[in-house]
Amino acid sequence: MAPFVIACVEPHLVPIQFVFIRLLNRVIDSVKHDVAHTFSAVFLSQPNVFTHQRICFEEGDIALSPAKDIMLAIRNKCQVNSEDWSSKDKNFGNKNAPYAVFNALDYMLKDSLERLRTMRENISSVKIGLQGYTCENNYTEHTVTLRYLCLEGKLGAALWLRRKMVQKGILPDVFTHNHIVNGLCKIGLVEKADWLIREMLEFGPHPSCATFNNLIKAYCVVNTVDKALSLFSTMANIGIQPNRITCNILVHSLCKKGLLKEAKKMLEDILHDDDDKDVPDLVTSTILMDNYFKNGETIEALSFWNEMLQKCTKVDVVAYNVLINGFCKSQQTKFAYGIACEMLKKGLLPDAFTYNSLIGALCKKGNTNEACYIFQVMSKMGIMPDQISYKIMIQGLCFKGDIARAKELLRCMLDNLMVPKPLIWNLIIDFYGRCRDVSNAFFTRDQMLAFGVRPNVFTYNALVVALLKSGDIYDACSLKEEMPLKGLFPDVVTYNLLIGAACNLGRVGFALQLHGEMLQRGYEPDLITYTELLKGFCIRGKMKEAEELYAKILKSGLLTDHVPVQILFSMYCKRKDPVVAFNFYQDWLASKGRSYPY
Structure with missing residues (x-):
């Protein structure tokens, strides 16, 4: 049996x-x-x-x-x-x-x-x-396996497992569905996440506020604020109460689009607790204050700051950083120092962002000595400078012409096992290029390669500038031919540099050849390209070709400054033909009026 x-x-x-x-x-x-x-x-x-x-x-x-x-x-x-x-x-x-x-x-x-x-x-x-x-x-x-697959980015396997569970009558909970929605949004499958939420509304489980927050944030990232606002309305219609995170996401997105009035109205819609109805939301107020500073509206930004202080909102380091950065951008460094001192009195320690804002403001004003002092204080306070700190300092020193201290900072980065990013190397190479120091420019490029940093297009453009400044157009063109062998391709700036150098030497034919190669590779010439060619025609005395090129510039709508007109005006004045020069000037004024009718 x-x-x-x-x-x-x-x-x-x-x-x-x-x-x-x-x-x-x-x-x-x-x-x-x-x-x-x-x-x-x-x-x-x-x-x-x-x-x-x-x-x-x-x-x-x-x-x-x-x-x-x-x-x-x-x-x-x-x-x-x-x-x-x-x-x-x-x-x-x-x-x-x-x-x-x-x-x-x-x-x-x-x-x-x-x-x-x-x-x-x-x-x-x-x-x-x-x-x-x-x-x-x-x-x-x-459910544990499904969440793990979402965290690992294996959304296809996660959706397959969910479908098998549903076929067996086992429906994952809303927390597990939130993992799937978040994973889909992270890899850009926003429409798929939207479909999943609609299926949740029809068959369950009922989505939560966090479910909609993930999708709203995804729509804001791809700059589709209209759909995000539509989801915000849908939440209220189906009985899901938006929280402060929902409103903060929308406020941040509206501020990015410059819709500060709409963002401020969104602040009024933030849900407060019963005991804290009059207390403004710190995150939302900080976002709005930062965007008012970026738009130059300092008074409105300070009104948010005063409102937070008067209503006893516990202000954190991020809010102070926004205020300090706003004063630094408006070149009010004294106020920024005062806010930093007030920050220390309240027991809030400045971070790397605080010091970077102060250093950047000082470097923009050309006060590199004081910037170096703040940089040293930063290290003594136990806050290690990051890549941004070094980039700001090296850029300021290079613009000031203090290449010795810039290279010393570069050496400090290497001693601290902090390999600089290509931008920092390019700043030093560009400085040597503008100073016509070709040997040091290429030595820095070789040192860059020795530390495993791959040069980019900007690196080669800086080297091209160095060669052209020294009058070596042949090696500059050879460097252009070397770029594809390194997996890089010349851009519009590369061709503009070479075309300008060829026109300065009177080699208009070679410049036109470079222009044709540029078109063949799919690059669209810009105003600088046509301006250099126009200058080359004028140098060679080919005024007919110069006038045809100027007409082409007017027709394309690229004429945004006075440089092409100034070249023609000066050339006809030298040829003792002021009437033609005045006609070109009148045409330029007319085109400018059509472009800016108000």
Whole structure:
């Protein structure tokens, strides 16, 4: 029976059947023991029956005890009593013997059946419990796996696992769905995330505020604020209350688009707690204050700052940094210093952003000595300068012409195992290029390669400038040809530098050849390109070609400054033809009026 039962059940239920078989064997052994014990008592009370039974066993050459084969003994006992009933002696020694035997058998059978029924009910309850436990265990395992796949960026596998769970009637919770939505938004599948949220609204689980926040942020990142605002309205329509994070995301996006009025109105819609209704939101106020500073509206920015202080909002380091950076950008360095001192008095330690703002403002004013002092104070305060700090200082020193201190800072970066980014190397190479120091420019490029930093297009453009400044146009063109071998391609700036150098040398044909190569590679010439060509035509005295090129510039709408007109005006004045020069000037004024009608 055991193999039959095991073969008929499902594979995942085999352990339960083993439990059933083990319990069934125990019941059968118990029945055997009870029947043996009962019949032994009956046989002892009926000596004739026992004697006759023993004689029957001996006559059949069977030597079995009642305990070993109790079912056979019961069958033989019934047969003996049946034979005795048909004999002439109807009493069989004792007339109540048959009734006693069958009554005992009937009682034992009923008791065994009752035990089997109870056992079957218990096994069913255990089976249901095990299945429930297994289902719950599988649900937990699947949801954990699904979240892990989302964190690893394996969204295809995560969506497949979710679909399999739904097909089996197991629906992941909203927290797990938030992982999927966030993962889809991170890799740019915003439409897929939108579809998933709509499916959640229809079939469940009901999305939370965090679900919509992920999608709203994704729409703001791709600059589709209209859809983000539409989702904001949808949240209110379906009964999901937006929180401060929702409004902060929208305020930040509206400020990026320059919609400060709409952002300020969004601030009024931020949900406050019952005890803090009059307290402004710190993050939102900081975002608005920063954007007012960027637009030059210092008074409006300071009004947000005063409102935060008056209403006892706990101002953090980020808010102070925004205020200091705003004063630095508006060249009000004294106020920035005052805010930094106030920040220290309140126990808030400045960070790298604070010092970078101060250093940048000082470098813009050309006060590199004070900037270097702040840079040293930064290190003494236990705040290590970062790449931005070094970039600001090296850029300021290069513009000031202090290349010695700039290289000293570069050496400090290397000593501190901080490999500079290409921009920092390019600043020093560009300085050497403008100073016509070709050897040091290329030495810095080689040092850059030695530290594993790959040069970019700006690096090669700086080297081209260095070669052109020294009058070496041939090596500059060779450097242009070398760029594709390094996996780089010349850009519009590269061609403009070479075209300008060729025109200055009077080699207009070579300049036109470079212009054709530029068009062949798919680059669109800009105003600088046409201006250099126009200058080359004028130098060579090809005024007809210069006038045609000027007409082309007017037609393209690229004319935004006075340089091309000034070149033609000066050339016709030198040729003693002021009327033509004045006509060009009038045409330029007319084109400028069409471009700026107001």
